[in-house]
Amino acid sequence: MARKRFIIPGVDKKLLVRDATKVMPDLTRRRFISGGASLGALTLLTGCDVVNSSSAEEMLKQVSKFNDAVQHWMFNPNALAPTFPESAITKPFPFNAYYSLDEAPEVDGKTWKLEVRGLVDNKKSWTLDELYALPQVKQVTRHICVEGWSAIGSWTGTPLRDFLKLIGADTKAKYVWFQCADKDGYNSPLDMATALHPQTQMTFKFADEILPRAYGFPMKIRVPTKLGFKNPKYVISMEVTNDYKGGFWEDQGYNSFSGS
Amino acid sequence: MSSLSVSNEQTTAAASGKAKVIQPAWVRALHWTNAFAMVLMIMSGWQIYNASPLFGFSFSPSITLGGWLGGALLWHFAAMWILMVNGLIYLVLGFVTGRFRKKLLPITPEGVISDAKAALTGKLSHDDLSKYNSVQKLLYAGVIIVGVLVVLSGLSIWKPVQLQWLTALFGGYDAARYVHFFCMAAIVAFMVVHVVLALIVPKSLRAMITGR
Numbered sequence: 001m002a003r004k005r006f007i008i009p010g011v012d013k014k015l016l017v018r019d020a021t022k023v024m025p026d027l028t029r030r031r032f033i034s035g036g037a038s039l040g041a042l043t044l045l046t047g048c049d050v051v052n053s054s055s056a057e058e059m060l061k062q063v064s065k066f067n068d069a070v071q072h073w074m075f076n077p078n079a080l081a082p083t084f085p086e087s088a089i090t091k092p093f094p095f096n097a098y099y100s101l102d103e104a105p106e107v108d109g110k111t112w113k114l115e116v117r118g119l120v121d122n123k124k125s126w127t128l129d130e131l132y133a134l135p136q137v138k139q140v141t142r143h144i145c146v147e148g149w150s151a152i153g154s155w156t157g158t159p160l161r162d163f164l165k166l167i168g169a170d171t172k173a174k175y176v177w178f179q180c181a182d183k184d185g186y187n188s189p190l191d192m193a194t195a196l197h198p199q200t201q202m203t204f205k206f207a208d209e210i211l212p213r214a215y216g217f218p219m220k221i222r223v224p225t226k227l228g229f230k231n232p233k234y235v236i237s238m239e240v241t242n243d244y245k246g247g248f249w250e251d252q253g254y255n256s257f258s259g260s
Numbered sequence: 261m262s263s264l265s266v267s268n269e270q271t272t273a274a275a276s277g278k279a280k281v282i283q284p285a286w287v288r289a290l291h292w293t294n295a296f297a298m299v300l301m302i303m304s305g306w307q308i309y310n311a312s313p314l315f316g317f318s319f320s321p322s323i324t325l326g327g328w329l330g331g332a333l334l335w336h337f338a339a340m341w342i343l344m345v346n347g348l349i350y351l352v353l354g355f356v357t358g359r360f361r362k363k364l365l366p367i368t369p370e371g372v373i374s375d376a377k378a379a380l381t382g383k384l385s386h387d388d389l390s391k392y393n394s395v396q397k398l399l400y401a402g403v404i405i406v407g408v409l410v411v412l413s414g415l416s417i418w419k420p421v422q423l424q425w426l427t428a429l430f431g432g433y434d435a436a437r438y439v440h441f442f443c444m445a446a447i448v449a450f451m452v453v454h455v456v457l458a459l460i461v462p463k464s465l466r467a468m469i470t471g472r
Contacts, residue, residue, distance in 0.1 A: 060331075063338040074422050081421045142433060144420065147311035147329060150433055225421045253330035255337065260421040 064255050071257040072191065081199055081224035081260065084140045089207065090151035093143075095214040096228065097182070105181035105234040109218045115237035118177075121168025128218050132204060134158040134166075139199055141224035143231070144260055146249075155222045156205035161196045169240045171196060177245045178221055181234040188232045188247035190223065191257065199224050202235075227258040282389045282467040286353060291468055293346045298447065300325060300339035305444060307332030314441055337418075344411060351408075363392055364401045372398050386461050403450045410443035 095101050113125040138156040164171060176195045180186040194200060201222040204211055211217045216233025223231050229249045239245075250256045283291075303325035310318045311329040326332030354360040371394035378384040379395060392400065416427040416436045430436035458465040466472070 060334040060338055063341070064334055067337050074419065076422060079422055079424070082424055142420070144433065145312070146333070148308065148417075148437060149312040249330070253334060255333065260419060 064253075067255055068257040071255075071259045072193070075193055075225070075259055077193055077197055079225075081141045084142070084152050086140060086154065088152045089140060089154055093151055093153050093206070093215070094149075096145060097233075099183055101214055103183060104213055105183070106213060107181055107218055107234060107236075112218050112236070114219065114235065116167055116239075117237060118239040118241045119170035119173045120164075120240050122166075124167075131158070131202070131219070134163065136204065137201070138205075138208075139201065139222070139224065141199065141222075143224075143228050145228040146254060146258065154207045155201060155203045155220075156208065157201045157203035157219075157222065159198060160200045160202055160221065161198070163202055164195065164240070173240045174242045175240075175244065177239045177241055178232040178235050179237045179239075180232050181236050182248075184248070186232060186234070186248045187245070188230055188250065189245055189256070190221070190226075190230065194223060194225055194259070197223075197225055225260050227254075227260065229254060230258050281471050283471050285471060287359070288468055288471060290346055290350045290353075293342065294350065297339050297343035297346060298451070300335055301343055302444060302448060304332040304335035304339065308336060309441070314437060340411075340414070347407060347411065351404075354404075360401075360404075364397045367394060367397045367401060386464070389464055389467050399450060399453070403447065406443050406446045406450070410440060410447060413440040413443060 095104075097104065109128045113127055114131065115125050116123050136156050136158055138154060140152060140154045142150050142152050144150045160176070161171075164176070169176075171192060174192055175189045176192065177189045178187060180188075190200075199222075203216070203220045203222040204218070206212060206215045211220060216235070219235045220233040221231055221235060244256075247256070303323065306319035307321075307324035307326045308329060310321075310324065324332065326335045375384060375394040379393070384393060412426060413430050413436050415423055416430050417433065417440055420427040420433045420436075427433055427436055430439050458468075
């Protein structure tokens with residue numbers, strides 16, 4: 001399941017076309033360029049689909065932004081994700097990341113602190129023991145991966161909205177941006193409406209046990225109204241902000257809202 | 261006298277010309293828009309399927325769209341707007357103009373069986389393309405229903421929380437994925453038959469392009 005891909009596979013198409021036209025005889029080159037470098041010719045040259053052309057990519061990005069707005073409009077802050085009995089929990093619950101399990105971050109819970117930044121009254125960092133002392137609730141909900149598969153898990157922790165209230169966060173800000181300890185620096189923005197959803201949770205336990213390394217020790221953000229990649233693990237800091245700061249997968253082309 | 265006969269001829273020609281329109285412009289425009297959107301949806305859908313296959317096979321990257329999961333999702337969630345808006349206009353016009361009722365009904369088992377037999381023995385008449393035979397009626401009505409189902413099951417996979425009533429209707433998230441897949445398979449099967457038959461009876465293809 002762990003795989004890492006990029007929209008641009010290491011080749012700049014424009015450069016490639018430019019280089020290719022250089023080696024053509026003059027007349028051919030002129031005709032090729034004046035002919036508007038037909039889409040078919042581009043396909044032959046680059047081995048890429050016409051549909052990978054940058055104008056298509058730009059158009060798709062715009063539609064994705066439009067889809068963010070549509071999903072924001074569709075999002076009902078009171079609609080709860082369906083919950084399930086404990087018997088429905090998927091065993092074993094899959095480990096999923098863009099790296100293998102032995103590459104997963106090993107966080108020392110004794111020295112780890114959750115850093116709080118941005119539009120909040122109290123920017124104090126939180127130790128794990130301090131966070132464990134907060135009231136916790138349990139949810140059994142369906143985790144849906146952007147890849148299509150799903151699994152039901154049991155997560156226990158503090159509703160994020162309670163924590164945001166506790167630290168005096170400006171809940172009129174647009175995003176809560178999470179940064180993580182994953183290799184290559186995972187991060188992801190969460191829109192404020194979703195951050196304030198009653199089921200959005202700072203998770204400390206999976207299946208009633210301290211969150212194991214595979215699922216994001218020491219803290220994961222469980223968001224049952226979003227696809228899995230919007231549920232960051234190994235969280236080290238959160239920032240309340242009005243700026244869209246992008247995210248690990250969002251920057252590569254996954255739809256940013258990705259609501260369920 | 262002669263001028264009168266000319267004008268008479270013109271009227272007759274105009275009238276018969278009008279009667280000769282087999283596929284009205286709105287049907288043709290919506291048909292080809294739908295074909296375009298369907299192909300985009302199916303090819304990007306195959307790439308999405310490949311990220312987490314439901315069965316023991318994957319689609320060859322040579323027939324998928326998007327290059328990787330993220331690219332395919334962008335295509336899928338862009339083309340869906342074309343498919344849905346176009347499809348909605350088609351459904352509304354189909355009902356309002358009475359086209360569905362006039363063209364697709366009635367469908368009787370006897371009619372389907374006899375027309376299927378006639379088709380397989382090469383005896384089916386294609387003289388009047390404005391009237392669908394029973395097999396056509398069944399397939400066209402069927403693919404419209406499957407088209408509605410593929411959109412609804414797709415929405416229920418996309419929004420299993422916001423549209424959870426719809427997802428529940430399909431038997432839950434995982435079941436909805438299978439429904440979505442089999443609807444796609446039915447549409448692809450329809451398209452294969454549809455294209456082959458259109459090529460066997462090319463004037464039906466011409467009618468969908470020029471209207472006559």
